[in-house]
Amino acid sequence: MPDVLRVAAQEPFSARALVYALLLDPRPDLRDLQLTQLKAGAEPQDFAETLRLVAPVQALPDTHRLPLLDMAMPALRQMSPRQHRTFRAQVEVLMIADPRLSLFEYTLRCVLHRHLDAQFLPQRQTRPVHSSPQKLAHPVATVLALLAWEGQPKPNQAARAFDTGMRGYIGGDHTQRLPPRAECSLAEFDAALQMLNQSVPAIKRRIVVACATCILANQQVTLREAELLRAICDTLDCPLPPLVAGEAERR
Incomplete structure (x- = not known):
């Protein structure tokens, strides 16, 4: 610096x-x-x-x-x-x-x-309203979809990363499918993330682990993946996983 x-x-x-x-x-x-x-x-x-x-x-x-x-x-x-x-x-x-x-x-x-x-700013204290991982599968899929496409340019690689992340979140098989890249917007990602922010801490931690699993599906961390993960962790008020502690690749 x-x-x-x-x-x-x-x-x-x-x-x-x-x-x-x-x-x-x-x-x-x-x-x-x-x-x-x-x-x-x-x-x-x-x-x-x-x-x-x-x-x-x-x-x-x-x-x-x-x-x-x-x-x-x-x-x-x-x-x-x-x-x-x-x-x-x-x-x-x-x-x-x-x-x-x-x-x-x-x-x-x-x-x-x-x-x-x-x-x-004055902060309004709110209690978590979501405690079921299964009921949050769709917003989690929305977050993982953008993360997968930002890290994997090829559809088959993005689908593999998405599936790895969803399995990490659900703990096994799931019914979610990776939407086309054109359907994955930052606005939808943010809306899903705001909903997930209303979860109990245990689910938030599970979401962060799933995101890290999605990123590491190809054993590389791109700059855009690192920035997205930082946004996810700061919105959910969770620690940043160590996988982005080193220098991220720029792709």
Whole structure:
């Protein structure tokens, strides 16, 4: 990690700028739109710091993006409630500048919501409503389907990974089938994940194990699989399995 980014991750205002820089699109026209919106809504020093950090952030390998976000998290927790409101709003503005949410943007949102919302936003205590693994087979299949397609480009390999994950979740035979790639959207994945988040802890752990089993069906971990698994674990408030502790392959 370059020193300029390592140092920037240690202060709240520059940590915010790092997140903004991570969300800037490489396409010049869209990036210019994002910067115009950021200048209008963010703190002036945050905007100036974002401009300073754009080049080193965009020069990072994709595998360094989430580690940089993790480095910035302690500083982000030092924000005031007012600063957090502005920061959260600007993150959303930068994301929706392009109507199509990227996998990295989705993961970043999941990470920020888990680690910052509990500190800055009132949390409504809710009791788990799902305790039967069998009744959650369909939403689990929805999550595993996108995970399988992101890690396995060929249909037969994706089907094998999906089946391995479902067997890991159910504990044996199942009736779920891998849908076509075109039917596996990030929106449906998120809806399924929100439903699974209402499960008891034991089922959440089973889901994470099933996802890890699906990923390791071919003994490789791609960057996109690692990002999806991070989103899954942060949404379900579960520890990240050690399989993504090393460097993920970029495919």
